[in-house]
Amino acid sequence: xxxxxxxxxxxEKGYKYTGKxxxxxxxCAAERRYLSAKDIMERIKDDYPxxxxxxxxxxxxxxxxxxxxxxxELDGEGKYRLACSADGHHHHHVICTECGKTSSLxxxxxxxxxxxxxxxQVTGHKFEVYGTCSDCAxxxxxx
Amino acid sequence: xxxxxxxxxxxEKGYKYTGKxxxxxxxCAAERRYLSAKDIMERIKDDYPxxxxxxxxxxxxxxxxxxxxxxxELDGEGKYRLACSADGHHHHHVICTECGKTSSLxxxxxxxxxxxxxxxQVTGHKFEVYGTCSDCAxxxxxx
DNA sequence: TAGTAAATCAGAATAAATCCGATTTAAAGG
DNA sequence: CCTTTAAATCGGATTTATTCTGATTTACTA
Numbered sequence: 001x002x003x004x005x006x007x008x009x010x011x012e013k014g015y016k017y018t019g020k021x022x023x024x025x026x027x028c029a030a031e032r033r034y035l036s037a038k039d040i041m042e043r044i045k046d047d048y049p050x051x052x053x054x055x056x057x058x059x060x061x062x063x064x065x066x067x068x069x070x071x072x073e074l075d076g077e078g079k080y081r082l083a084c085s086a087d088g089h090h091h092h093h094v095i096c097t098e099c100g101k102t103s104s105l106x107x108x109x110x111x112x113x114x115x116x117x118x119x120x121q122v123t124g125h126k127f128e129v130y131g132t133c134s135d136c137a138x139x140x141x142x143x
Numbered sequence: 144x145x146x147x148x149x150x151x152x153x154x155e156k157g158y159k160y161t162g163k164x165x166x167x168x169x170x171c172a173a174e175r176r177y178l179s180a181k182d183i184m185e186r187i188k189d190d191y192p193x194x195x196x197x198x199x200x201x202x203x204x205x206x207x208x209x210x211x212x213x214x215x216e217l218d219g220e221g222k223y224r225l226a227c228s229a230d231g232h233h234h235h236h237v238i239c240t241e242c243g244k245t246s247s248l249x250x251x252x253x254x255x256x257x258x259x260x261x262x263x264q265v266t267g268h269k270f271e272v273y274g275t276c277s278d279c280a281x282x283x284x285x286x
Numbered sequence: 287t288a289g290t291a292a293a294t295c296a297g298a299a300t301a302a303a304t305c306c307g308a309t310t311t312a313a314a315g316g
Numbered sequence: 317c318c319t320t321t322a323a324a325t326c327g328g329a330t331t332t333a334t335t336c337t338g339a340t341t342t343a344c345t346a
Binding site for chain 2: 109110137
């Protein structure tokens with residue numbers, strides 16, 4: 001997804017345009033990486049030094065609902081990245097547990113579906129591979 | 144895994160036996176369901192009315208390290224169940240997001256491994272299917 | 287049975303996330 | 317362009333899960 005698409009979705013759904021919202025989206029668009037609310041907050045503060053974290057959390061939550069951001073949970077913390085599943089085929093990620101960097105995996109393991117009990121209503125699933133990316137393996141400190 | 148195996152592991156590794164530890168393990172052994180720390184705490188209180196939550200959290204953490212409990216994260220909360228992967232073949236779960244009940248899926252989607260970058264060190268992965276079990280579908284309140 | 291390290295307790299501290307009442311602002315209409 | 321108004325934001329308090337800390341108790345060993 002691109003920044004313009006995300007802003008378009010907001011407009012279509014009747015949400016107001018604010019510089020903070022655009023900035024938040026641009027921050028997420030800038031890297032192939034899951035970011036925590038705190039990460040995002042720090043970066044927004046470059047442009048908006050005294051925004052409240054309520055604003056960040058509320059907007060993140062809105063964007064997740066609208067499918068603009070994808071969410072995962074790592075180390076007991078919500079992490080977010082610009083949605084890419086909307087772009088084309090449904091897929092999953094390899095995630096570096098050090099820096100959050102992602103790369104895509106082709107396909108989806110949900111073809112094991114046939115083994116799921118008939119009376120179980122599937123609402124979602126998660127397939128994620130965790131590990132250390134080459135950057136973090138050579139430079140152990142967080143990037 | 145059975146309660147006796149779990150206690151055996153504790154003994155082998157030089158951990159002390161306490162009634163609270165056995166009770167905690169028995170609670171987890173009693174159901175095919177992920178339980179939160181709070182769930183576990185409530186149930187232990189039947190036998191030990193004034194145990195501290197530090198004890199529960201510390202023991203859970205120990206048991207996860209020892210492979211006695213399996214951990215997942217749902218709704219920003221740690222959830223635990225007696226390890227079953229140790230029993231036989233490696234597998235994954237279908238989890239009811241209402242009550243935490245689980246059933247097993249055969250196999251593992253990690254055969255998509257070949258698509259993972261060569262320089263990425265895999266340390267773990269997660270494949271979970273979420274939804275509503277038949278019990279919860281017919282009786283919407285938590286069980 | 288005494289000594290010791292481990293386990294537990296009780297409550298304070300931390301950290302992520304949410305809530306709340308007051309204030310500001312984007313955008314629609316006159 | 318100005319007014320209006322609901323949405324967005326602010327700032328700080330609150331909630332909730334989890335961890336820490338220092339004192340006390342207890343399971344095991346010799």
